[in-house]
Amino acid sequence: MAQEDIFYDVLIVGGGHAGAQLAITLRQMGFAGSVAIVGAEHVPPYERPPLSKEYLSGAKSFERILIRPESFWGERNVAMILGERVMSVDPGKKRIVTASGRSMGYGSLVWAAGGSPRRLACAGSDASNIHVVRNLADVDAIAAALPQVTHVTIVGGGYIGLEAAAVMRKMDKAVTLLEVGPRLLGRVTGEALSAFVDEFHRAKGVDVRTATGLASFETQDGRVVAAVLDNGQRIATDMVIAGIGIVPEVGALQDAGASVANGVMVDACCRTSLPDIFAIGDCAASPNPWADGAHIRVESVQNANDQAKIVANLLMDVDKPVDAMPWFWSNQYDLKLQSVGLSMGHDLQLVRGDRATASFSILYLREGRLIAVDTVNRVKDYVQARALVAAGARLDASLAVDPDIALKDVVAAAA
Numbered sequence: 001m002a003q004e005d006i007f008y009d010v011l012i013v014g015g016g017h018a019g020a021q022l023a024i025t026l027r028q029m030g031f032a033g034s035v036a037i038v039g040a041e042h043v044p045p046y047e048r049p050p051l052s053k054e055y056l057s058g059a060k061s062f063e064r065i066l067i068r069p070e071s072f073w074g075e076r077n078v079a080m081i082l083g084e085r086v087m088s089v090d091p092g093k094k095r096i097v098t099a100s101g102r103s104m105g106y107g108s109l110v111w112a113a114g115g116s117p118r119r120l121a122c123a124g125s126d127a128s129n130i131h132v133v134r135n136l137a138d139v140d141a142i143a144a145a146l147p148q149v150t151h152v153t154i155v156g157g158g159y160i161g162l163e164a165a166a167v168m169r170k171m172d173k174a175v176t177l178l179e180v181g182p183r184l185l186g187r188v189t190g191e192a193l194s195a196f197v198d199e200f201h202r203a204k205g206v207d208v209r210t211a212t213g214l215a216s217f218e219t220q221d222g223r224v225v226a227a228v229l230d231n232g233q234r235i236a237t238d239m240v241i242a243g244i245g246i247v248p249e250v251g252a253l254q255d256a257g258a259s260v261a262n263g264v265m266v267d268a269c270c271r272t273s274l275p276d277i278f279a280i281g282d283c284a285a286s287p288n289p290w291a292d293g294a295h296i297r298v299e300s301v302q303n304a305n306d307q308a309k310i311v312a313n314l315l316m317d318v319d320k321p322v323d324a325m326p327w328f329w330s331n332q333y334d335l336k337l338q339s340v341g342l343s344m345g346h347d348l349q350l351v352r353g354d355r356a357t358a359s360f361s362i363l364y365l366r367e368g369r370l371i372a373v374d375t376v377n378r379v380k381d382y383v384q385a386r387a388l389v390a391a392g393a394r395l396d397a398s399l400a401v402d403p404d405i406a407l408k409d410v411v412a413a414a415a
């Protein structure tokens with residue numbers, strides 16, 4: 001039976017990047033009402049990107065990846081209700097119920113529940129040495145097992161799989177990386193960057209297998225001992241890390257009647273189809289001006305933070321546009337990869353700089369206008385590209401490919 005109701009003016013479900021940023025921004029803006037974060041994890045909000053980078057490698061402790069020091073939340077009067085999973089939402093009575101039976105009322109509900117890692121489904125996928133990288137507990141489990149591991153098989157050639165591969169190679173583990181698609185990073189970037197990243201990981205000793213599916217796992221005593229590929233090959237392995245994407249955490253909202261299609265459907269202000277219920281971050285599919293207004297989910301810290309600010313403005317009745325230009329970063333070995341804009345729909349790719357020395361940028365243009373840039377160890381290009389992408393600048397292609405001319409100086413004269 002549900003315990004006694006508590007009421008919060010703003011009840012945030014999920015203490016990740018989006019949920020934490022919303023509470024922080026509301027207090028920064030002087031919101032005087034009650035605010036609570038109900039989070040399924042047992043720890044206060046922390047940064048997720050280091051999980052596959054500095055936290056996995058041991059370079060950063062948990063304290064160093066906290067979004068705010070633990071004392072911050074109490075000082076700002078943000079109730080932190082941790083280790084509680086919200087199971088149901090009653091939009092009529094404006095109440096949620098958690099797995100332990102706690103019931104809470106809300107004025108506004110903000111769903112910021114992120115996503116759960118997609119699981120492998122082939123035979124043997126329930127083995128105990130198959131890992132995912134989504135939260136602190138996942139990475140702690142990997143770190144605890146690593147001393148006994150010599151060969152890691154990584155499934156998935158997206159950013160998380162590649163970052164994990166880089167850390168594993170630094171630790172001198174043998175690494176095989178399986179990607180079912182024709183190229184690495186195929187979902188998020190263009191061919192030129194995929195080809196470079198592929199070569200770079202191979203040069204670091206990763207056995208990269210693109211266009212290669214997984215048929216099954218061979219197991220002994222509940223543990224994977226080999227991965228069997230769809231071409232019949234067998235790869236002996238003592239740890240598997242799956243980085244094959246996430247499934248948005250939207251079940252309770254869907255059950256409550258919210259419109260859902262690969263994420264909770266929201267409008268430009270992050271309003272769901274249910275009254276006084278908003279959704280932000282990885283779980284929300286919003287109309288994105290950088291994708292011609294198509295409803296897409298963007299999995300990035302930038303998106304989580306900017307959508308939190310959009311909702312904070314709305315709750316505070318402040319009419320201030322949020323510049324939600326997409327940007328992203330990834331660190332692999334000594335590579336600093338940075339992206340701005342969304343490259344989907346480009347009709348031209350220009351490479352400036354030297355791939356051989358791992359210092360170059362890829363410019364994505366559509367009808368002559370710059371829509372996105374990927375940079376590798378070229379921070380200056382990245383910084384200048386932000387303004388150019390925001391302006392949809394027209395570039396002089398013959399100058400843009402010269403890495404010695406500043407990017408900001410290659411804007412084409414108006415026709």
Ligand SMILES: Cc1cc2nc3c(=O)[nH]c(=O)nc-3n(C[C@H](O)[C@H](O)[C@H](O)COP(=O)(O)OP(=O)(O)OC[C@H]3O[C@@H](n4cnc5c(N)ncnc54)[C@H](O)[C@@H]3O)c2cc1C
Pocket residue numbers: 013014015016017018019038039040041048049050051052084085086087112113114115133134135160249252280281282283298299300301302304327328329330331
């Ligand atoms: C390993 C890794 C590396 C990444 N690297 C980068 C990077 O380099 N750059 C970048 O921009 N982005 C990166 N990302 C993506 C980025 O971390 C996410 O886009 C961001 O965390 C999304 O924030 P969020 O608040 O929407 O979701 P999350 O941060 O996932 O937070 C959601 C929270 O909600 C909780 N929750 C779920 N369901 C419920 C429920 N029913 N009740 C209560 N609580 C619930 C979850 O336990 C979780 O704590 C990375 C992600 C991962 C996993």
